[in-house]
Amino acid sequence: MPASGPPDEQLLKQALKWFFLLQSEHCTDKDRRKFNRWFCKNEAHQTAYAHAERLWSETDRLKETPDIPGLREARQRRPKHQPAGILGWALFFLISSALMSIGWLEYSAETVTYSTRLGEQRLISLADGSRINMNTATRLHVRISYLQRKITLDTGEAVFDVAHETWRPFVVHTDKLQIRDIGTRFNIHKQQDDISITVLEGAVEIDGVRLDEGYQQHYSSRSDHAILRPVDTEQIAAWQHGRLIFRQTPLAAVTAELERYHPVHFIFTDPAIAHETLSGTFGTRDLPLFLSSLEKALPVRVKKLPDGQTLLIDRINKKM
Known part of the structure; x- marks a missing residue:
């Protein structure tokens, strides 16, 4: 069985290089034999390649996204007056290098935990320009990578004021729900198994279902059905003041x-x-x-x- 721990940076980059080469039309039988020898050499190589495959599955939308810096530049840097074979290899090298860099940034992104004590409030400013205002007795985890902004709310309450980005979604996870930003400001209150999501401005998607400004979706452990209701947003957000x-x-x-x-x-x-x-x-x-x-x-x-x-x-x- 492959080792379960994460590979080091150099080994992961080798695995990503092999992964992109194997996907290329320029991969030869000789390349595949070399890869098999590398892959079978030890469990660390197998673990690294498994991580490379997982990274690719997580970044699969890159293939349809034209606006990502680095990847777009690589696609545009087309060498002039070169034979077709050399041209293909050049494009493959540039694009795979960009994807490898993005893959490593995605893999190595840090998760930061924030918490407040009973009666304490705290304002968190994120690197993307978004802000999280945490209420009393709240704990959450923030992971901002090249392709996604993921927040996990363990307990408590927070207002999320999101800087909208088209190609990098802002998603808040709870035990049971996934709340995705659609250019918005929203409040989430989670206490044990009860969760309330209130849209203060704009809209969100809760497991793919849209929730608009001025409405709250409440999920209770005592009911199998969520309750949708209009609310006074001033009352909901008053704790911030x-x-x-x-x-x-x-x-x-x-x-x-x-x-x-x-x-x-x-x-x-x-x-x-x-x-x-x-x-x-x-x-x-x-x-x-x-x-x-x-x-x-x-x-x-x-x-x-x-x-x-x-x-x-x-x-x-x-x-x-």
């Missing part, structure tokens, strides 16, 4: 949102309290002000238990 906007929101959802920003846990003494609704705009950082406002807006009292993190919400009868 340190605000939470609630509009007739059940108290259970309000407290769950506060738990994302603070090391606390809310308990209702009466389940009916959780169905009370609250409206207003609150700061994400000022928990005491929120609790004070809550006691003024609803007939409830908030008590902190001895552990310092559990907040008990009890109903009270307000005097007239």
Whole structure:
């Protein structure tokens, strides 16, 4: 069996050279015999060639893409006044060299991990001009290569402000979904198995299905079907400005949102309290002000238990 580890740079370049030669009409029986000797020499050569084949399958769209720098130049550098055989070899050499360089850049692209702590927010500026605004308790991975921009969101929430490029897609992956940019700004919130994708500007494709500005697609572990709904984009994106906007929101959802920003846990003494609704705009950082406002807006009292993190919400009868 071939070794499972990645090959070194020099060995991979040898494998790519062999791969392109074998695809060429100029490949001879002598070349194939030399390749077989090279391939069978050891497992490292076989592993390198397997990587070269995988790289080619990943970069297959190069054959239909006229706008990639390097490859386009190689196709245009046609030698003049040369016999057909020499001309063919020259074109093959130039194009395969460009593809080999692109293949190596694709293979060696680094994956960078970013994360935020509870209550922390962070703005990431990417090399392509895109920006990712990360909300509290978020972890994601970024891999920008020559041919693709791939983001993997493990958990949390982020707004993606994408610099659109025709030939290099921007794709966000979650456990189950693939969200592809169509020149846009969008918000993704992933908490356990629940995922919400909201388009703030432009549009995205979710597993090939278009989602337009002002709409949210929600996926829940409690349902087999996604829920499509119009939303208030200002409310969705308010966290970027340190605000939470609630509009007739059940108290259970309000407290769950506060738990994302603070090391606390809310308990209702009466389940009916959780169905009370609250409206207003609150700061994400000022928990005491929120609790004070809550006691003024609803007939409830908030008590902190001895552990310092559990907040008990009890109903009270307000005097007239």
